[in-house]
Amino acid sequence: MAEARSGHDAYAGQFLVVDLTRQRSHTVPLPDWLKRDYVGGKGFGARLLSDLCPAGVDPLGPENPLLFMTGPLTATAAPSMRACVVTKSPLTGIYLDAYFGGRFGPEMKYAGYDGLVILGRAPRPTYLWIRDASVEFRPAGGAWGSDALAANAWIKADVNAPEAQVVTIGQAGERLARFALICCEYNRQAGRGGAGAVMGSKNLKGVAVSGSRLVRLHDPDAFATACAAANADILASEACAALTHSGTSNAVPWSNTVGTLPVRNYYDQVSPKADRLGDAGQQKHLFLGKAACFGCPIRCSQMGAVRTGKYAHLITDIVEYESAALMGANLDIHDIRAVAHLVKLCDRFGLDSMSTGSVIGFAFEAVEKGALKIPTGVDADLRFGSVAGAEFLIRAIAFQDSELGRLLGQGVKRAAAQLGRGSEDYALHVKGLEVPGWAPRGTPGMGLAYMTADRGACHQRGFMVAYEVGGASYNGHPVETYALEKKAEILKGEQDYLAGLDTLVKCDFGAFGIQEVQYQRLLTAATGRTVTENFFRHLGERIWNLTRLFNLREGLTAADDRLPRRIVAEPLPSGPHKGRRISRADMATLRGDYYRVRGWDDQGRPTAAKLQLLGLDKKRRFDCGPQPFPDEADTHSADGP
Amino acid sequence: MALQRFIKTNFDLCTGCSLCQLACSQRLLGGYNPHRAVLKITHSCENLYHHPVVCNQCRNPYCANVCPVGAISREAATGAMVVDRERCVGCNLCHRYCPIGVVGVDPALKKSVKCDLCGGSPRCVGACPTGALELAHNEPAPLNQAAETGEGAVDNG
Numbered sequence A: 001m002a003e004a005r006s007g008h009d010a011y012a013g014q015f016l017v018v019d020l021t022r023q024r025s026h027t028v029p030l031p032d033w034l035k036r037d038y039v040g041g042k043g044f045g046a047r048l049l050s051d052l053c054p055a056g057v058d059p060l061g062p063e064n065p066l067l068f069m070t071g072p073l074t075a076t077a078a079p080s081m082r083a084c085v086v087t088k089s090p091l092t093g094i095y096l097d098a099y100f101g102g103r104f105g106p107e108m109k110y111a112g113y114d115g116l117v118i119l120g121r122a123p124r125p126t127y128l129w130i131r132d133a134s135v136e137f138r139p140a141g142g143a144w145g146s147d148a149l150a151a152n153a154w155i156k157a158d159v160n161a162p163e164a165q166v167v168t169i170g171q172a173g174e175r176l177a178r179f180a181l182i183c184c185e186y187n188r189q190a191g192r193g194g195a196g197a198v199m200g201s202k203n204l205k206g207v208a209v210s211g212s213r214l215v216r217l218h219d220p221d222a223f224a225t226a227c228a229a230a231n232a233d234i235l236a237s238e239a240c241a242a243l244t245h246s247g248t249s250n251a252v253p254w255s256n257t258v259g260t261l262p263v264r265n266y267y268d269q270v271s272p273k274a275d276r277l278g279d280a281g282q283q284k285h286l287f288l289g290k291a292a293c294f295g296c297p298i299r300c301s302q303m304g305a306v307r308t309g310k311y312a313h314l315i316t317d318i319v320e321y322e323s324a325a326l327m328g329a330n331l332d333i334h335d336i337r338a339v340a341h342l343v344k345l346c347d348r349f350g351l352d353s354m355s356t357g358s359v360i361g362f363a364f365e366a367v368e369k370g371a372l373k374i375p376t377g378v379d380a381d382l383r384f385g386s387v388a389g390a391e392f393l394i395r396a397i398a399f400q401d402s403e404l405g406r407l408l409g410q411g412v413k414r415a416a417a418q419l420g421r422g423s424e425d426y427a428l429h430v431k432g433l434e435v436p437g438w439a440p441r442g443t444p445g446m447g448l449a450y451m452t453a454d455r456g457a458c459h460q461r462g463f464m465v466a467y468e469v470g471g472a473s474y475n476g477h478p479v480e481t482y483a484l485e486k487k488a489e490i491l492k493g494e495q496d497y498l499a500g501l502d503t504l505v506k507c508d509f510g511a512f513g514i515q516e517v518q519y520q521r522l523l524t525a526a527t528g529r530t531v532t533e534n535f536f537r538h539l540g541e542r543i544w545n546l547t548r549l550f551n552l553r554e555g556l557t558a559a560d561d562r563l564p565r566r567i568v569a570e571p572l573p574s575g576p577h578k579g580r581r582i583s584r585a586d587m588a589t590l591r592g593d594y595y596r597v598r599g600w601d602d603q604g605r606p607t608a609a610k611l612q613l614l615g616l617d618k619k620r621r622f623d624c625g626p627q628p629f630p631d632e633a634d635t636h637s638a639d640g641p
Numbered sequence B: 001m002a003l004q005r006f007i008k009t010n011f012d013l014c015t016g017c018s019l020c021q022l023a024c025s026q027r028l029l030g031g032y033n034p035h036r037a038v039l040k041i042t043h044s045c046e047n048l049y050h051h052p053v054v055c056n057q058c059r060n061p062y063c064a065n066v067c068p069v070g071a072i073s074r075e076a077a078t079g080a081m082v083v084d085r086e087r088c089v090g091c092n093l094c095h096r097y098c099p100i101g102v103v104g105v106d107p108a109l110k111k112s113v114k115c116d117l118c119g120g121s122p123r124c125v126g127a128c129p130t131g132a133l134e135l136a137h138n139e140p141a142p143l144n145q146a147a148e149t150g151e152g153a154v155d156n157g
Helices: A032-038 A041-052 A104-110 A148-159 A192-201 A220-236 A238-258 A279-285 A321-331 A336-349 A353-368 A387-399 A403-408 A412-419 A444-452 A487-501 A516-527 A535-553 A565-569 A584-598 A608-613 B019-029 B062-066 B093-097 B123-127 B143-149
Strands: A014-019 A024-029 A066-069 A083-088 A095-100 A115-119 A126-131 A134-139 A165-168 A204-210 A287-291 A301-306 A314-316 B004-009 B040-044 B049-053 B072-074 B081-083 B103-105 B112-114 B133-138
Touching: A032 A041, A032 A535, A041 A066, A041 A083, A041 A095, A041 A115, A041 A535, A066 A104, A066 A192, A083 A104, A083 A192, A095 A192, A095 A535, A104 A165, A104 A204, A115 A204, A126 A148, A148 A165, A148 A204, A148 A336, A192 A204, A220 A238, A220 A516, A238 A279, A238 A301, A238 A321, A279 A301, A279 A336, A301 A336, A314 A336, A321 A336, A321 A353, A336 A353, A336 A387, A353 A387, A353 A403, A353 A412, A387 A403, A403 A412, A444 A487, A444 A584, A487 A535, A487 A584, A516 A535, A535 A608, B004 B049, B019 B040, B019 B123, B062 B072, B062 B093, B081 B112, B093 B103, B093 B112, B123 B133
Parallel strands: A014 A115, A126 A204
Antiparallel strands: A014 A024, A066 A083, A066 A115, A083 A095, A126 A134, A165 A204, A287 A301, A301 A314, B004 B133, B040 B049, B072 B081, B103 B112
């Protein structure tokens, strides 16, 4: 079974290393140990970031590497696969991975690379044009200063290759707003944590890729069988069917019903107008047809246009749940056409619509409470419910051309620290990353997930809402909503499993349906590698501990594993969880349990025994050649001893 | 003459996922690359529209008409226009004169490749999750019409 049938293993077999400072590039063979111990995607990213990013560097400095990583199943017909960006976050100062669908990930592999390792800083605004082995550093010219979609079109025209796949940043990334995103054409983004600002700090406006190489499988027949089984899992899944029908928009009314929808800067968690933002409102005002990421049968994208009103003829994807929650309900804006407009502005300017919604909610509340004075000359209404106020702030943040824009463009943590006057009390973040659209006061396990996620407050590293109010069972038993017991154990299992699958790189929505055994079969058929029952969980745990080590190295302490004050100190005013909060004592219990089940000490540090068990005690490092780079074409092998 | 099969495209159902192209390239070349499949999808208007483009299996096939060595001919069983790789000299004239760009020389094979309907059971149709691609057939053309289009000249089936 393990012997090669075809001699192929679905990997491209090399990374492309790009030195922007010196405008040079070379390839590095994919080391066998890296494939074996880290598989791809998140695993590659976590290992490479740990090894290539010097401790303590400024995330917006040239030393911070920007990594685009694929997995062994990216670019194959395995359903619902993606790619990721990994870097040190300028928003949090710790590990960041951001996942994106679309077509750019596969194109990297068709060009012959498992990943792009982008180092240094270009002396002037630049974009990269990668065609198979050819790598050009081209002046960003007219694209610099333009929005992410205009830059995409400009670059495609400049390289005269409409079939090229292009990632770009908007003005927000160029001007280093700390939650700027990378636009992965179209309607797909490496959204969270400010990877777009890292790209901007490197004077890198875009990366265009076109590839003509084949991605070949170890065992095509077995792979076809495994794909059929994975597709059957998707077809049998109600969750996947709901995504096919109306994407994540149907999560709006659901979240409102179970009391997890952020309303008015997370002041409350229910809204009587939520349905206007959900599938009912979006079906009526936006949807026309469906679009899919590359190789995905689920087609969760509901493409459409605003047809009537002030924003008529705006082409828009579905307003995803997170955007509807944070740019809609959280700002008390319930006209879905207006929310689509605001989210489209974020997409064009290159801002994470989740953090942006949270930052605007923070600003509106700060104005309401008198902590933030509206600057003279500003006539926008900076109050909850004001679309014009939200649009004003989006532009201010994206263009960084005013004091207010520069204050808010740092994210709520830094903005509150600078503003003071008690504003820290309603700055909703963990470790600097703004809290997602699943407000956690009635779901302590979800709170723990935010406290412990590797990139700061993230709902995708362990979605405890599904257990606590969604009816998912654990080992055949129902999970008690408000209980603290077992939550750490359940969460650890989720985090490890999902981190394992993020090496492939899976899409969360595919994983709603596809069973673990199918991912194992897909990996085996694609690569020839046989894996044991707990392969993904063990792999995920290794990566989870590696990112923890990275974060500790960058100065994170146990005190950072906590929730924002509003969640801890303010009982919910209404809804199914009225009166609930996650108290300081609750947090201490959850955190203590979590460190224990993780095998970490009471300061949240992995123990020596745990590191040894996971093979993280080995001193193996990824190396992409001597730096600065060799003058001649480089044949240096990165394989360790 | 057998029923002439062809792939009918329903652009209104196409999501642009490219699973058809993956299935095609895997069968044709033994690996995945959508750019080297023999059907295309054009994506436009920020992905609001997806337009699959497949070989029409033309009754008046310019690809065969221009082929200097007669390498492209109609297969009797399916009605597909197929390339005889033994005869193909890789001149790429077929690509130059195909109005929809779905025939041409593959860079690795150095031979012309085009849709042959996979012998009657097209992989792309099987891979499409939405019904955007369907296998259809034409009624046999009346004899006089076939003669007018010159079809008989290249039909060696």
